[in-house]
Amino acid sequence: MTSPQPSPTTTTTPPTTTTTTSSRAAQPTTPGRPTDAANGALFDAIATEHATIYGYGLVSAHSTPDVNDLVSTAMAEHRERREEAIAVLEARSVDPPLPAAGYQLPMEVDNPTDAANLAVRMEEDAAVAWRAVLEQAADEKDRSFAVSALSQCAVAAAKWSRVLGISPITVAFPGGSE
Amino acid sequence: MLHVPSSPPTVSRRQMLFSAAALALLGSAAAACGEPPPPPEVDELAAQLDRARADSQLASDAAAATPPPPTAQALTAVASERSAHAQALSDELVRIAGTKAPTATPTTTTVPPAKAPTTEDVIAALRQSADAAGQLAATQSGYRAGLLGSIAASCTAAYTVALVPPKAAQ
Numbered sequence: 001m002t003s004p005q006p007s008p009t010t011t012t013t014p015p016t017t018t019t020t021t022s023s024r025a026a027q028p029t030t031p032g033r034p035t036d037a038a039n040g041a042l043f044d045a046i047a048t049e050h051a052t053i054y055g056y057g058l059v060s061a062h063s064t065p066d067v068n069d070l071v072s073t074a075m076a077e078h079r080e081r082r083e084e085a086i087a088v089l090e091a092r093s094v095d096p097p098l099p100a101a102g103y104q105l106p107m108e109v110d111n112p113t114d115a116a117n118l119a120v121r122m123e124e125d126a127a128v129a130w131r132a133v134l135e136q137a138a139d140e141k142d143r144s145f146a147v148s149a150l151s152q153c154a155v156a157a158a159k160w161s162r163v164l165g166i167s168p169i170t171v172a173f174p175g176g177s178e
Numbered sequence: 179m180l181h182v183p184s185s186p187p188t189v190s191r192r193q194m195l196f197s198a199a200a201l202a203l204l205g206s207a208a209a210a211c212g213e214p215p216p217p218p219e220v221d222e223l224a225a226q227l228d229r230a231r232a233d234s235q236l237a238s239d240a241a242a243a244t245p246p247p248p249t250a251q252a253l254t255a256v257a258s259e260r261s262a263h264a265q266a267l268s269d270e271l272v273r274i275a276g277t278k279a280p281t282a283t284p285t286t287t288t289v290p291p292a293k294a295p296t297t298e299d300v301i302a303a304l305r306q307s308a309d310a311a312g313q314l315a316a317t318q319s320g321y322r323a324g325l326l327g328s329i330a331a332s333c334t335a336a337y338t339v340a341l342v343p344p345k346a347a348q
Contacts, residue, residue, distance in 0.1 A: 127331065134315065135324040143316040147327045151312070154331035158339040168255035170335045172262040176328040 003125040004051040006100030031095030039094050041129075041136040042085055045149075048129040049082035050099040052122045058105070059122075062115035067163055074119070074156045078126070081149055088142070116163045123157035127175030150175050217274055219322065222314055226326065227267040229307045233333075234260035236295050236303055243294035252340045253300060259336065260307075263329045270322060301337045308333035 034040050056075045063071055086096040109118050127150055134146035154174035161169035172178070234257045241253035308330045315326035 131324045131327055134327045135320055137319070137323070140316045143318075143323055143327075144312075147312045147315050147330055150327050151308070151331040151334040154335040155338055158335040162339065162344060167251060168259075168340065169252075170255060170259065170332060170340045172259040172332055173266070173325075173328040174331040174335065176324060178262070178266045178325065178328070 003048060003122050004055045004103035004105050006051075007102040007104050030098055033097075034089075034094050037136045038133075038138045038142065039089060039092060041133045042089055042142070043094070043097055045126075045129040045133050046082055046085050046089070047097040048126055049078050049085065050097065051103055052078050052126050053082065054099065054103050055105070055118055055122050058109050059115040059119045062109055062112060064112045067112075067116075070156075070159055070163070071119075074123070074159075077152050077156070081152070084145070088145075113164065116160050119160040120157050120164065120166075123153045123160065124174075127153040127157070129175075131175030219318065220271065220275055223267055223271050223274075223322075226311060226314065226329070227264055227271065229310060230260045230264035230267060230329070233300070233303050233307055234258075234264060237300050240295045240297055240300050243296070245297060249297055249341070249343075252336075253297065255340065256300060256304070256336050259332055263332070266325055266329075270325060297341055301341050304333045304337035304341075308337065 033043050053075065056071065056078065060071045060075070089096045105118065106121060107114065107118060109115055130146045130149040130153060134143055134150065137143045137146060151174075154170070157171075157174065158169045237253045237257035237260060241250045241257060244250070245253065311326045311333065312330035315323045315330060318326060
């Protein structure tokens with residue numbers, strides 16, 4: 001995992017579990033990862049999408065106007081995918097993960113090149129998460145959804161790689177380690 | 179056996195040994211007969227393998243037809259990615275079919291087409307391959323589903339981004 005990671009300082013909950021919740025009643029409790037493999041992978045993918053959407057905010061802030069379309073398309077795709085995946089989990093009465101209060105970036109992002117590098121990295125990580133969903137899924141609908149997600153991530157990664165001037169801009173196994 | 183003997187049948191030790199040997203023979207014969215039907219996914223994976231090889235060849239031929247350098251580079255990349263797909267699919271076929279080598283025979287030694295393939299031909303082939311791999315991925319599970327999904331994603335990225343000139347791509 002190299003995508004933005006939840007910042008430990010802002011998300012740590014007190015280690016001592018108190019029975020009186022009055023002082024922290026407004027604080028949402030983070031749902032645990034489901035034990036079921038298929039839902040667990042989907043849960044992880046949603047958490048990755050939360051991080052990716054957060055990261056795209058920074059990418060957007062540091063990008064030049066000529067990649068505006070790319071930023072907004074990618075961001076919209078991740079948001080839509082996250083919402084759909086959350087709906088799938090909720091339909092199974094599984095609590096989806098909440099976004100973290102903050103995230104630690106895997107790299108400094110100070111200029112358009114950093115922004116594009118972060119975007120490529122986030123798309124690669126999202127592809128890994130969706131391939132895991134594809135491998136763990138128990139039904140065909142989830143798998144089709146994961147294939148589309150994986151393909152969209154690969155397309156976005158290729159577009160960002162082109163922005164960076166990388167050659168070739170595509171990889172043989174998006175989300176895989178073959 | 180239609181009637182139940184009233185007294186326990188007397189079976190000699192020798193008879194017992196013979197029947198045990200006969201059963202063992204029968205068992206091994208049945209096991210041998212049970213082996214031949216290959217797993218149903220073998221054919222489907224073999225079809226994917228053929229596609230990967232054909233696309234790789236098509237992209238190489240298109241690259242050899244001297245398109246503008248950036249396109250030629252992209253076509254060469256497609257050729258190598260599709261041949262990496264072929265390798266991974268062939269490995270998976272070997273894994274599921276035991277030690278048997280993939281059945282696909284490379285019949286690419288046929289007469290080359292009169293006209294060299296264009297980038298558009300490669301794009302059309304990759305679009306079909308992406309659809310086929312994606313559809314098959316949805317019906318498979320585990321590693322095989324993941325591998326086919328990555329192949330579909332790679333083909334999609336190639337035909338929607340890599341093979342499309344930058345100006346039109348965004």
